[in-house]
């Protein structure tokens with residue numbers, strides 16, 4: 001079993017930037033296991049890295065050794081699909097004024113880098129073109145960063161050969177190329193010899209603190225799925241170089257990566273009483289119950305995020321928009337835990353905030369809450385209980401998904417003289 005920590009994120013609408021998450025993929029006995037630290041998302045417009053780490057966290061199992069993952073170092077810029085809203089965070093590791101909005105984030109990641117368990121650091125980037133030692137053309141030359149493995153110096157204080165380490169990784173990547181054009185090279189920036197830009201970077205900070213740091217660059221000329229492919233190869237190569245034993249629950253190929261990036265099971269759970277399936281979701285959902293304060297959420301996918309953007313709430317997968325939720329502000333009531341529902345003629349107790357599959361029909365027996373099946377309408381009916389409802393009884397435009405198969409059932413607590421309070425949601429999914 002791995003120890004996978006699912007964070008509950010509390011939305012502080014005004015607090016920016018946003019703290020990053022740290023996941024620890026550990027074998028059963030994580031004590032004294034040297035850890036590989038993988039970091040992505042320092043620049044918000046490099047989705048290859050943070051889609052790769054999201055897959056790493058969700059679909060890899062580490063059974064000997066330890067892998068720590070920070071998928072979203074610059075979460076605020078990821079949500080804005082911007083390289084760096086407050087400037088380039090990868091130039092803030094030498095000197096940084098305390099007034100910098102990202103000061104605390106930089107201190108926090110430095111602390112993790114310096115943790116005594118962390119032996120190697122792999123920093124993921126999407127870089128332009130393809131790096132070549134010589135000038136070939138505008139996209140293939142010494143000034144391009146795509147598809148190379150980067151070190152700041154060849155050896156680390158005479159006791160660790162970074163060149164040798166990175167060569168193993170590059171060899172592993174190059175043994176699995178999709179195309180000869182993609183061939184990886186080692187790029188040694190020799191940062192200490194006067195590279196004043198690289199001196200400010202995360203990997204150089206690690207290097208001068210005697211940590212073995214590497215960067216993997218996947219080319220921005222490649223589609224997202226291929227960038228993810230090369231990042232995952234670099235992570236695997238690095239794990240192999242540390243004798244970290246791992247398994248993944250998929251075949252490492254482009255088709256599988258496509259499915260994992262846009263995975264059918266992707267969800268978000270809001271305040272524990274709503275579970276929203278995000279696969280194939282419509283771009284806008286109207287009149288969505290939202291608590292004005294104290295919104296929290298978690299997802300089975302590390303880079304899924306809920307945030308408020310001017311008037312609407314938005315859910316993003318990395319830097320990609322999934323859905324706008326037009327809020328219906330209401331108080332939340334947490335008294336309802338389970339609901340009995342007759343699903344295809346069988347009565348079953350269902351926890352609030354879940355998704356259920358329906359073949360033909362569902363019916364909710366009377367209960368002391370008002371029931372609103374969104375998309376169902378019958379004159380004079382206030383609470384939609386004791387009615388057998390089939391898919392044909394529901395209006396397509398109220399479904400939450402593009403295939404018009406998923407609908408919301410909302411429950412409201414009624415108290416005399418007060419406004420109804422939202423008590424939770426169940427999603428019915430009419431599968432084929």
Ligand SMILES: [Zn+2]
Pocket residue numbers: 043046124125126127
């Ligand atoms: Zn980058």
